[in-house]
Amino acid sequence: MRVDNLHSIEGNRDPAIDVLRIVPSDRRVTLELAARRNRGRANWVFALAFVFTSVALLFRRFGQIARARTPASLDEVQAAIDAGNRTYLAALEAGDARAYASVFTQDAVSMPARGRLVRGRATIEASIADAFKTMRFTNGSLTSSQMHVDGDTAYEIGDYAFDVATDGARQHLAGRYLVVWRREGPAWKIAVDSSQPNAPEPGS
Numbered sequence: 001m002r003v004d005n006l007h008s009i010e011g012n013r014d015p016a017i018d019v020l021r022i023v024p025s026d027r028r029v030t031l032e033l034a035a036r037r038n039r040g041r042a043n044w045v046f047a048l049a050f051v052f053t054s055v056a057l058l059f060r061r062f063g064q065i066a067r068a069r070t071p072a073s074l075d076e077v078q079a080a081i082d083a084g085n086r087t088y089l090a091a092l093e094a095g096d097a098r099a100y101a102s103v104f105t106q107d108a109v110s111m112p113a114r115g116r117l118v119r120g121r122a123t124i125e126a127s128i129a130d131a132f133k134t135m136r137f138t139n140g141s142l143t144s145s146q147m148h149v150d151g152d153t154a155y156e157i158g159d160y161a162f163d164v165a166t167d168g169a170r171q172h173l174a175g176r177y178l179v180v181w182r183r184e185g186p187a188w189k190i191a192v193d194s195s196q197p198n199a200p201e202p203g204s
Helices: 015-021 025-068 074-094 097-101 121-132
Strands: 104-111 135-150 153-166 169-184 187-197
Touching: 074 097, 074 135, 074 153, 074 169, 074 187, 097 121, 104 121, 121 135, 153 187
Parallel strands: 104 187
Antiparallel strands: 135 153, 153 169, 169 187
C-alpha cells in the first residue's frame, strides 16, 4: 500500500483525504474523482436551495406589496373610518391623550377653530393632554355625511357635537368637520383635522 504526502493542516482536513491515505494507489484516482463529484453535488444543492429560498422570499414580499396597494372599496374605507372615529370619541371622553393621538398620522395637522395649527402626532398629544387638565368632554357624536376616496386618501365631511365642562361651567358645542384620512398599512389615520363651529344645518 502506498501512503501519499497530502496536505494535513490541522483543523482543515478533508475526510476524503484520510480515506485516500490508506487505499491502494490504483483506486486513488477513482475515489478522488468520486469525492470531488460529491463535493460538487453538495455545492450545487446548496446553491439551488439558496436560489429557491431567495425567489420564495421575493414572491412573498411582492405579494405583500400588491395586497397593501389593493384599492379598498368605499364600504371598507367607511368602516375603517367609523372605527377610527369611535376610537377618537372614546379617547376624548376618557381624557386619554395617547389614545387620542394614536388616531393621527405622525405628520398630522390639526386645525382648531381658534388658535394655531398643531403639527405632528407628538405635539397633538401634548396639546390635548394640556386641554384635558381643565376640560372634560361628554356626550360626543360624530356623524359622517360625505366621503370621497382617492387611492390611499379619503376626505370625510360630517357633523360633530359634544358637551364640554370647564371650571364647573358646561356648554354644548356643535359644528361641521372636514377630515383628511390617509391609509397606513391596514389602518386609516387622520392626516388633517379641521372644524367649523356653529355651522348652519345641511341645506340651509
